[in-house]
Amino acid sequence: MSGRPGFYERRVLPRLIGCACSQPVLTRLRAEVVPQARGAMFELGCGGGLNQPFYRPEQISRFVGIDPNLALLDAARAAAARRFADSAFHQAGGEAIPAADAAFDSIVCTFTLCSVTDHPRTIAEMRRVLKPDGVLLFVEHGRAPDSGVQRWQRIVEPVWKRLAGNCHLTRPIAVALADQGFTVEPMGREYIARTPRPLGWMEWGRAVRTA
Numbered sequence: 001m002s003g004r005p006g007f008y009e010r011r012v013l014p015r016l017i018g019c020a021c022s023q024p025v026l027t028r029l030r031a032e033v034v035p036q037a038r039g040a041m042f043e044l045g046c047g048g049g050l051n052q053p054f055y056r057p058e059q060i061s062r063f064v065g066i067d068p069n070l071a072l073l074d075a076a077r078a079a080a081a082r083r084f085a086d087s088a089f090h091q092a093g094g095e096a097i098p099a100a101d102a103a104f105d106s107i108v109c110t111f112t113l114c115s116v117t118d119h120p121r122t123i124a125e126m127r128r129v130l131k132p133d134g135v136l137l138f139v140e141h142g143r144a145p146d147s148g149v150q151r152w153q154r155i156v157e158p159v160w161k162r163l164a165g166n167c168h169l170t171r172p173i174a175v176a177l178a179d180q181g182f183t184v185e186p187m188g189r190e191y192i193a194r195t196p197r198p199l200g201w202m203e204w205g206r207a208v209r210t211a
């Protein structure tokens with residue numbers, strides 16, 4: 001997020017992310033999680049707009065999305081065109097979400113916590129902007145449970161994150177949410193098919209603010 005994005009971030013990365021994130025196996029997970037969003041809702045890292053087909057506009061009163069990548073943000077805005085009565089898209093990062101405390105009934109976060117600059121800070125920010133009875137809906141990839149796979153994740157990550165927009169492979173998912181005050185209600189956790197295991201450990205589900 002520091003400095004002016006170069007050609008790779010503006011032109012190449014959005015296409016790579018679009019291809020990688022639209023695999024059918026990931027689309028199936030989006031379809032399971034995203035339609036649960038309702039009320040005033042916020043999407044972290046909404047870039048590309050791949051979740052847009054899975055929202056049910058009739059159960060969403062306001063949609064707010066943020067993403068630091070302008071090209072991806074513009075694609076999300078285009079994908080959402082005229083779907084919501086009230087929507088806003090901001091170029092911003094999750095480390096400082098431009099919203100008041102307890103502003104949202106639902107938050108959607110898919111394949112984004114791997115890429116943020118400050119993972120704990122971003123999760124704490126999502127907790128701050130979620131209503132006490134709100135729900136965080138997530139699908140994320142990250143640290144695998146097996147030590148052999150973890151070893152490969154540590155080896156590959158330094159190169160991978162440079163190529164893939166700061167995408168980390170070793171970040172815990174449910175554990176990191178719990179550390180920042182969420183109670184996680186898992187919907188699934190597995191290695192997805194046809195993907196190398198270091199890249200393919202997924203966890204998805206719902207999380208609520210721990211009382």
Ligand SMILES: C[S@@+](CC[C@H](N)C(=O)[O-])C[C@H]1O[C@@H](n2cnc3c(N)ncnc32)[C@H](O)[C@@H]1O
Nearest residue numbers: 021045047050069093094110111112115116117
């Ligand atoms: C792998 S893409 C996933 C995009 C989208 N969430 C999806 O499910 O298709 C990761 C996204 O995280 C965004 N991102 C990177 N750093 C971020 C940050 N600090 N805060 C919020 N989003 C960030 C990227 O610009 C990109 O849109």
